[in-house]
Amino acid sequence: MTAMSSKTEQINLYGVKCPLNWAKAKVRLEDLNRGDILEVLIDDPKGRRDIPRAAEAEGYAIAHIDEVSGGWCIAIEK
Numbered sequence: 001m002t003a004m005s006s007k008t009e010q011i012n013l014y015g016v017k018c019p020l021n022w023a024k025a026k027v028r029l030e031d032l033n034r035g036d037i038l039e040v041l042i043d044d045p046k047g048r049r050d051i052p053r054a055a056e057a058e059g060y061a062i063a064h065i066d067e068v069s070g071g072w073c074i075a076i077e078k
Contacts, residue, residue, distance in 0.1 A: 006035040014071060018046040022054050025076065029060065032078045037063055043071035051076075 011028050013021040025040045032038060040051060048071075052062045055076045063075035 006033070006037065008037040008039060008075075010039040010041065012041045013047075014041060014043045016042070017044050018050050019054075021047045022051050025051065025055075026058070029076060029078055034078055036078050038076045038078070040074045040076060041068065041071060042074065048072050048074070 009028065009032065011025060013024055016024060021040070021042050021044060025038060029038050042048065042051065048065070051074050052065065055062060055074075061077040063077045065075070066073045
């Protein structure tokens with residue numbers, strides 16, 4: 001991999017309710033470079049609906065959303 005390659009980070013927000021989970025994810029996204037992916041692990045059904053909307057409204061792209069044990073993994077590309 002080159003220094004220019006994108007990276008993937010993960011943040012576990014199980015137990016964190018909306019909108020605080022998006023606020024925490026947003027702070028983490030601000031530290032990433034363009035093209036990097038942040039995988040947000042959540043167990044709040046409201047967040048499953050609201051985080052992708054909020055991310056796209058702020059210019060981020062949703063790479064994918066997967067069901068995982070006990071919740072969801074929302075991959076947000078900066």
